[in-house]
Amino acid sequence: MTMTSLAECPPTGDGTECPAEYALLPPSGGEIHYLWYYIQGSIMNGDVRRSLYNSWGFCERHAWIAIQVEASFRHCFMMGPAILYEDLLQLAAPAMAARGPLKNWLILNRLREKGPCLMCDMNLGPDSKGVARPEMVARGRDTSELHRLAAMSRSFWEQTVCGRCLGDDAWPRCRPHMLEDLLQGRVRDLDRHLSMIQRLKRHIVRYSRSFEWAHRGTATDEDRASLISAVGWFSGWQPFLSMVGMDHR
Ligand SMILES: [Zn+2]
Numbered sequence: 001m002t003m004t005s006l007a008e009c010p011p012t013g014d015g016t017e018c019p020a021e022y023a024l025l026p027p028s029g030g031e032i033h034y035l036w037y038y039i040q041g042s043i044m045n046g047d048v049r050r051s052l053y054n055s056w057g058f059c060e061r062h063a064w065i066a067i068q069v070e071a072s073f074r075h076c077f078m079m080g081p082a083i084l085y086e087d088l089l090q091l092a093a094p095a096m097a098a099r100g101p102l103k104n105w106l107i108l109n110r111l112r113e114k115g116p117c118l119m120c121d122m123n124l125g126p127d128s129k130g131v132a133r134p135e136m137v138a139r140g141r142d143t144s145e146l147h148r149l150a151a152m153s154r155s156f157w158e159q160t161v162c163g164r165c166l167g168d169d170a171w172p173r174c175r176p177h178m179l180e181d182l183l184q185g186r187v188r189d190l191d192r193h194l195s196m197i198q199r200l201k202r203h204i205v206r207y208s209r210s211f212e213w214a215h216r217g218t219a220t221d222e223d224r225a226s227l228i229s230a231v232g233w234f235s236g237w238q239p240f241l242s243m244v245g246m247d248h249r
Pocket residue numbers: 058059060061062117118119120121
């Protein structure tokens with residue numbers, strides 16, 4: 001498919017409309033406004049945190065929009081998302097490690113969403129306007145920082161891309177497709193998935209620690225890749241694959 005960056009989206013006057021053909025990850029003014037004014041300030045708020053744990057992050061669309069907006073506004077200083085996904089991986093790894101005859105049922109039960117996506121629940125969709133200034137909307141739609149993060153760590157995250165999201169025969173499954181496969185009794189390689197999750201957990205711990213002063217400069221590309229892999233695993237890869245031109249389905 002033709003790769004079109006949102007950074008190339010032409011100005012539209014009020015800055016809140018982006019023609020569909022330009023928008024592979026089209027965050028709306030309302031979504032950007034929410035992410036900028038609320039998530040960054042309230043990410044440590046107990047209710048927000050609980051909601052993010054209950055739904056394993058955001059839905060596929062909002063998970064990638066949140067990462068893109070954070071990358072753009074913070075120039076890839078991804079401390080907030082790294083901490084969130086470290087927490088989620090710390091919860092998911094033992095859930096994946098279930099053993100015994102009820103193993104598949106336990107994994108299904110533990111890793112399904114227990115609540116709606118926080119942003120969907122607030123009706124923050126592609127048409128939500130918000131009151132973000134046009135320059136803020138333009139900045140929130142700029143994918144160049146996420147492209148930069150993706151490019152420097154590609155050799156590591158691409159090993160973890162879900163074969164069903166990608167439409168090839170790669171063995172990894174994102175969490176939603178793994179649950180689907182489990183439900184249909186066709187799941188395989190659960191131990192391999194557990195190893196992948198444990199490896200991602202080790203690297204995202206290193207990545208979030210690298211934002212502490214005492215550990216500054218210690219993050220490797222594999223550590224950075226673990227954030228992209230974690231977002232893809234928890235929520236699905238489609239918007240990201242479209243953005244980096246790997247959507248072959
Ligand atoms: Zn959502």
